[in-house]
Amino acid sequence: MKFINLLKKELSELITAQMIVSFVAIMAMFMILGNVMSTTIEEATKQEYTIAISDRDETEFTQSLIKQMEDNGAKITKFSSEGDDYAAILKSNNSENLVIIPEGFTSDIENGTQPKLVTVSRMASTAMLSNLSNDTAGAAGFIENCISSTIAAQLGLSEEDIALMEDPVAVVDNTVVDDKSAQISSDSIMQRVMIQNEILPIIVFVLIMLTSQTLISAISNEKIDKTLETLLSAPVSRLSIISSKMLAAAIIALLNAAVFMIGFSTTISGATDKVTEQVAAEGNVISQYMTVESAMAKLGLTLSISDYILVGLQLFFTIMICLSLSIILGSLVNDTKSSQTVIMPLMMMAMIPYFISMFADVNSLPTVVKMLVYVIPFTHTFSAMSNLMFGHTTIFFAGLAYQIVFFAVCLFLALRLFNSDKILTISLNFGQKSKYKKKHSTSAEE
Amino acid sequence: MEKVLEVKGLSKQYSKVLAADNVSFDISAGEIFALIGPNGAGKTTTIRMISTLLKPTSGDVIVAGHSIKSAPEKVRGSITYLPDEAGAYKNMTGEKYLRFMAGLFTVDPRAIDQMVARAKEINGLGDRLGDKIGSYSRGMIRKLLLSRAVMTKPRLAILDEPTSGLDVLNAIEIRRTIKKLAAEEGMSFLLSSHNMLEIEFVSDRVGIIAKGHLMVTGTTAELKERYNAANLEEVFERVVNDHEIH
Numbered sequence: 082m083k084f085i086n087l088l089k090k091e092l093s094e095l096i097t098a099q100m101i102v103s104f105v106a107i108m109a110m111f112m113i114l115g116n117v118m119s120t121t122i123e124e125a126t127k128q129e130y131t132i133a134i135s136d137r138d139e140t141e142f143t144q145s146l147i148k149q150m151e152d153n154g155a156k157i158t159k160f161s162s163e164g165d166d167y168a169a170i171l172k173s174n175n176s177e178n179l180v181i182i183p184e185g186f187t188s189d190i191e192n193g194t195q196p197k198l199v200t201v202s203r204m205a206s207t208a209m210l211s212n213l214s215n216d217t218a219g220a221a222g223f224i225e226n227c228i229s230s231t232i233a234a235q236l237g238l239s240e241e242d243i244a245l246m247e248d249p250v251a252v253v254d255n256t257v258v259d260d261k262s263a264q265i266s267s268d269s270i271m272q273r274v275m276i277q278n279e280i281l282p283i284i285v286f287v288l289i290m291l292t293s294q295t296l297i298s299a300i301s302n303e304k305i306d307k308t309l310e311t312l313l314s315a316p317v318s319r320l321s322i323i324s325s326k327m328l329a330a331a332i333i334a335l336l337n338a339a340v341f342m343i344g345f346s347t348t349i350s351g352a353t354d355k356v357t358e359q360v361a362a363e364g365n366v367i368s369q370y371m372t373v374e375s376a377m378a379k380l381g382l383t384l385s386i387s388d389y390i391l392v393g394l395q396l397f398f399t400i401m402i403c404l405s406l407s408i409i410l411g412s413l414v415n416d417t418k419s420s421q422t423v424i425m426p427l428m429m430m431a432m433i434p435y436f437i438s439m440f441a442d443v444n445s446l447p448t449v450v451k452m453l454v455y456v457i458p459f460t461h462t463f464s465a466m467s468n469l470m471f472g473h474t475t476i477f478f479a480g481l482a483y484q485i486v487f488f489a490v491c492l493f494l495a496l497r498l499f500n501s502d503k504i505l506t507i508s509l510n511f512g513q514k515s516k517y518k519k520k521h522s523t524s525a526e527e
Numbered sequence: 528m529e530k531v532l533e534v535k536g537l538s539k540q541y542s543k544v545l546a547a548d549n550v551s552f553d554i555s556a557g558e559i560f561a562l563i564g565p566n567g568a569g570k571t572t573t574i575r576m577i578s579t580l581l582k583p584t585s586g587d588v589i590v591a592g593h594s595i596k597s598a599p600e601k602v603r604g605s606i607t608y609l610p611d612e613a614g615a616y617k618n619m620t621g622e623k624y625l626r627f628m629a630g631l632f633t634v635d636p637r638a639i640d641q642m643v644a645r646a647k648e649i650n651g652l653g654d655r656l657g658d659k660i661g662s663y664s665r666g667m668i669r670k671l672l673l674s675r676a677v678m679t680k681p682r683l684a685i686l687d688e689p690t691s692g693l694d695v696l697n698a699i700e701i702r703r704t705i706k707k708l709a710a711e712e713g714m715s716f717l718l719s720s721h722n723m724l725e726i727e728f729v730s731d732r733v734g735i736i737a738k739g740h741l742m743v744t745g746t747t748a749e750l751k752e753r754y755n756a757a758n759l760e761e762v763f764e765r766v767v768n769d770h771e772i773h
Binding site: 082086089090093310314502505 | 578582614615
């Protein structure tokens with residue numbers, strides 16, 4: 082079949098050594114990233130339980146305090162220190178954080194004065210994970226607890242009284258979605274959904290950019306090399322030419338998406354598994370409430386298989402819109418320079434909803450802005466998961482219908498373009514009217 | 528003699544420019560016809576209309592009995608077109624390119640093999656056909672494309688500036704191939720060129736075109752005699768002067 086012949090040619094044009102190298106590079110990048118994240122978190126988690134303490138008071142009370150901490154599983158390294166040049170102290174002890182119990186600590190407690198506790202942390206950068214290990218608040222909190230128990234015991238209070246003082250109110254968090262409610266804090270759900278919802282927009286964004294770039298350069302190269310004229314004068318239908326190009330670009334785009342999806346999910350799971358393990362180790366919050374999964378199921382926030390099929394369908398139409406628009410944009414190109422410019426409209430159409438979906442809910446925007454953002458067909462893809470999750474099915478299906486119509490119009494225009502003179506005569510005209518017209522009339526005369 | 532191409536009152540109007548104005552001529556089987564004229568005369572527009580790439584504003588073209596207006600797909604089956612300064616897919620090998628192009632004309636694998644074998648014989652590129660086109664010189668690409676244009680044995684091969692940008696030896700080789708195919712196989716050619724001396728050597732008949740008008744057609748000898756000129760360049764100068772459209 083002539084179509085297969087065309088498709089094979091398009092694929093062989095697109096699958097080049099550079100593309101395979103970039104695939105391998107992307108996978109390697111994600112693997113390294115996943116590894117870095119999981120080891121950083123692992124390191125951080127480990128270090129959090131290692132506390133460097135300098136006991137300058139050295140009384141029976143402070144020693145028993147340190148012993149209690151050790152009994153509770155904290156790994157303590159003791160060292161002596163002098164003066165208040167904390168940077169030098171950190172450096173000489175080769176540590177990232179330390180707690181100093183100053184002289185007179187015990188006597189202050191005995192005299193009823195508020196004792197001082199000094200904590201020192203090194204800040205190497207503002208990166209989130211790099212500072213995980215610097216938190217000495219845990220150690221200070223523990224010492225505080227020990228001291229308040231001691232003081233309470235001195236005052237003759239019972240353990241129940243202490244527990245009540247420490248936690249005077251038991252907050253029961255409830256989250257409501259539509260008419261369903263579950264006993265869980267909305268923060269826990271947000272954390273879980275955020276990780277899940279970050280994957281789709283990134284994949285959609287990468288897909289749109291790669292697909293359009295691939296097809297625009299495929300068409301513009303054919304125009305610049307004049308191979309398009311040869312192809313169009315051959316006994317093969319214009320529809321076959323367009324559809325073989327679209328299908329080849331779609332196959333490449335899906336391959337890219339798969340690589341990104343696998344890579345990204347390994348990275349994210351590398352990080353989240355460690356965090357989850359850590360939370361489970363600290364293990365108190367979750368067991369008090371429901372697990373996040375069961376709460377989300379109760380609130381109807383999980384996606385069923387049919388929901389995933391719908392998201393997949395929308396992704397398909399997103400790619401198709403992207404491909405048909407790329408055909409039109411690629412046809413405008415007459416030189417290599419303009420092939421980089423024509424991708425701009427598609428880039429904006431992908432970037433606007435991508436950023437908005439990262440920071441805000443489109444549905445909560447003012448009506449006029451919302452309408453404007455929804456005119457961009459890709460917005461519906463970015464908000465698809467959230468719309469399905471929160472039961473905004475009308476908006477979802479309206480978006481899907483809009484995308485189908487948008488695609489049909491774009492494909493119709495692309496086909497008309499390929500069936501008309503315009504495919505060879507059309508070109509970009511960025512405010513250089515006189516120059517363009519001059520050039521155009523010369524080429525027309527030929 | 529059987530007419531392979533009949534161009535009837537062909538015009539093309541762009542927004543402000545009349546690129547081709549009522550152009551009419553015909554080509555018989557086995558004939559080499561050349562459209563000559565300066566850059567911007569309307570050669571490429573006329574050729575693109577005959578190749579079904581552009582739609583005429585008025586007039587029609589009949590190729591091997593098919594109209595470009597009512598049956599463009601049938602016309603495409605009877606012609607091949609080699610654009611001016613055309614390239615080929617740089618990542619493909621020469622052989623793969625020939626095979627791909629043959630596959631657009633037929634789905635029969637045996638016919639494809641025959642076409643490719645014929646192209647190989649004509650272009651004489653030998654082992655280099657196994658290399659990527661990106662590594663070819665300009666002359667090699669032109670030979671490859673010419674062999675592609677004639678391997679399907681079209682009724683009419685349309686070649687826009689077939690030797691432009693080539694050195695003398697490559698140009699001579701291509702001209703020889705065209706003459707041989709017309710004489711031995713009865714293939715018809717429509718060429719365009721602004722190199723009038725070259726055309727004098729290769730073509731049976733010429734048409735002189737300027738500013739969209741086809742001013743005169745005839746054999747080189749006829750035209751030289753009619754305008755009392757030593758060569759086609761002089762003929763062209765006198766034709767343009769006579770029509771007062773400088």
